[in-house]
Amino acid sequence: MSKRQNSKYKLDRRMGENIWGRPKSPVNKREYGPGQHGQRRKGKMSDFGIQLRAKQKLKGYYGDVTEKQFQKYYTQAARMKGDTSQNLIGILERRLDMIVYRAKWAPTIFAARQLVNHGHIRVNGDKCNIPSRLVKPGDTLALRAKAKEMALVLEAQGLAEREIPEYVQVNEDGTANYMRVPTLDEVPYPVRMEPNLVVEFYSR
Template identity: 75%
Template sequence: MSKRKASKHKLDRRMGENIWGRPNSPVNRRSYGPGQHGQRRKSKVSDYGLQLRAKQKLKGYYGDVTEKQFKRTYQEASRMKGDTSQNLIGLLEQRLDMIVYRAKFAPTIFAARQIVSHGHIKVNGVKCNIASRRCFVGDVISLGNKAQEMALVIEAQSLPEREIPDYVATDGTDKVTFTRVPTLDEVPYPVRMEPNLVVEFYSR
């Protein structure tokens, strides 16, 4: 589970970017960082600083997963064949809470995690309450009966700012199939993500 208890919007302001692409992000009104020093002139950022920022942004986008969990995902990506940065994105997109978010079953990644943990999601017809569960190609993710009538789900499905990506095939409004592991270019990030810098950060 995520340990984030502070305002989720602070991450947007700290990064200076609307990382989830939400219309109510404070970055749309104030482009500077939070706190009394937020409007200070920015100094030149070191290579380490750029790598750390890229890691914090990517980690934050996926619901601010714990550092331990995120590093474990990187380590697994580094052991796989092929490009480590692409493998990392693929593993993160295979998380159940992220597929629920991509399918527009929830308005935010945090809401997606909550819906999963409350037992409203089924994987291949079996209830699952583990948000970090990895889904595989061909897995069918569906809403439970109660979830289909939840205001949160209905709101998410009507959001105009997000489209369901090609690798999540819809079957009606309550069921999707994970069709393939996406590449970085296929993932609909609202801002530029740099997983190559994340790889550099961990491989120092």
């Protein structure tokens, strides 16, 4: 399991962007970086620095995926037919914790990962506690009956800042279906993501 080592909002401040689109993000009030040197002027960033920043932002958005796992996703995307950057986004959006987040069953990606870890999610009727499991188009997800009444889930369903994307369908019976692999344009990122720079970073 990937364990978050730092405060999640430090990433927002380091990037200078509210990458999850959350109203509580401190970057809404302080756009400079964290720490005593956060307000100093930054020089021009090198190409490597720009690529690294794009990788850190994308990796952080998906719940601070480990470097080993993120590199594995890149390798998998590079072997697939088509555009590697689109393939990478498609793989990341297939993660079980991300589908739970997209279905608005959790207020944050970190909470979605916790829901999966604690065994509250069923995939095609079977219990699954692996957040990194790649869901296939057509798979059906369901919350345990007990989980439907959790404050965390009820909070997520009432969030106004997020909408359920077209490639995830939430049904009247409370289940959700992963319909298809999305393109980059379909993924509802609150900020601009640049997976092409991530590809450049790894293909150096």
